[in-house]
Amino acid sequence: MTPKTVLITGASRGIGLEFARQCLARGDRVFAACRTPQSAHHLAALASDRLHIIPLDVADAASIAAAQRLVREQTDSLDVLINNAGILLDDEKIPDNLAALDFERTAQVFRVNATGALMVARAFLGMMRRGGIIASITSGYGSLTLHTHSHTYAYSASKAALNMFMRALAHDRLTRGMCVVVLDPGWVRTDMGTEYADLAPSESVGGMLRVIDSLKPADTGRFLRWDGAEMPW
Numbered sequence: 192m193t194p195k196t197v198l199i200t201g202a203s204r205g206i207g208l209e210f211a212r213q214c215l216a217r218g219d220r221v222f223a224a225c226r227t228p229q230s231a232h233h234l235a236a237l238a239s240d241r242l243h244i245i246p247l248d249v250a251d252a253a254s255i256a257a258a259q260r261l262v263r264e265q266t267d268s269l270d271v272l273i274n275n276a277g278i279l280l281d282d283e284k285i286p287d288n289l290a291a292l293d294f295e296r297t298a299q300v301f302r303v304n305a306t307g308a309l310m311v312a313r314a315f316l317g318m319m320r321r322g323g324i325i326a327s328i329t330s331g332y333g334s335l336t337l338h339t340h341s342h343t344y345a346y347s348a349s350k351a352a353l354n355m356f357m358r359a360l361a362h363d364r365l366t367r368g369m370c371v372v373v374l375d376p377g378w379v380r381t382d383m384g385t386e387y388a389d390l391a392p393s394e395s396v397g398g399m400l401r402v403i404d405s406l407k408p409a410d411t412g413r414f415l416r417w418d419g420a421e422m423p424w
């Protein structure tokens with residue numbers, strides 16, 4: 192497989208860090224974006240001349256613009272953008288917790304999980320190669336169809352909003368010839384997923400990279416699980 196140039200957000204830990212690790216291992220050039228590079232020790236430990244660690248807070252427009260300029264100085268084009276950064280409020284780790292939900296912080300969940308991903312996609316759109324892929328990491332919790340029992344309010348709604356943003360982007364004339372998808376990573380053992388989750392990051396990310404590698408422009412607008420299964424909206 193021809194090495195790709197990949198930009199990953201939220202690469203300091205968890206799923207994003209594993210994307211960086213696996214992409215580097217297969218020979219890709221990786222722009223690994225994270226909020227505070229100086230404390231991203233696991234990412235720094237992946238040291239490679241194909242690894243570029245860049246500061247990027249997906250909730251901050253100025254930070255996104257600065258990151259875009261930094262990446263632009265080092266490459267003309269990107270093959271893959273992985274919108275991975277995401278947050279889950281501690282309040283929402285307890286089910287049925289409407290009474291304790293802090294609506295000010297809820298807005299921040301939307302800002303990072305949904306709007307932030309679209310802001311990043313728009314900023315880097317002009318650098319995406321024809322045939323390039325924008326893959327945003329969503330969640331099964333963002334599926335209205337699967338949401339038949341009460342759990343998280345803000346997180347689930349933010350992922351549903353992310354899904355709609357990306358579905359709209361997939362059908363925007365600006366992404367013609369590209370492929371825009373949302374991917375459910377499954378339940379993964381990370382800080383967010385907890386140690387009780389089903390999947391190791393290596394399994395989930397390995398599956399998602401196989402899915403990404405198989406995508407064609409005609410797949411734009413799809414919602415796929417880490418193993419390639421179609422997800423219901």
Ligand SMILES: NC(=O)c1ccc[n+]([C@@H]2O[C@H](COP(=O)([O-])OP(=O)(O)OC[C@H]3O[C@@H](n4cnc5c(N)ncnc54)[C@H](OP(=O)(O)O)[C@@H]3O)[C@@H](O)[C@H]2O)c1
Pocket residue numbers: 200201202203204205206207225226227247248249250275276277278303328329330331375376377378379380381382383384385388
């Ligand atoms: N783990 C699961 O079971 C699971 C299931 C479904 C979906 N997902 C989704 O998968 C993605 C990765 O989750 P994870 O499990 O790896 O979570 P995680 O271990 O909590 O890591 C989250 C990552 O997002 C970054 N991040 C948070 N806010 C950010 C911001 N404003 N700007 C830039 N980066 C930011 C964090 O950076 P810092 O280190 O700076 O905080 C960290 O790198 C998320 O979108 C999540 O919703 C996860």
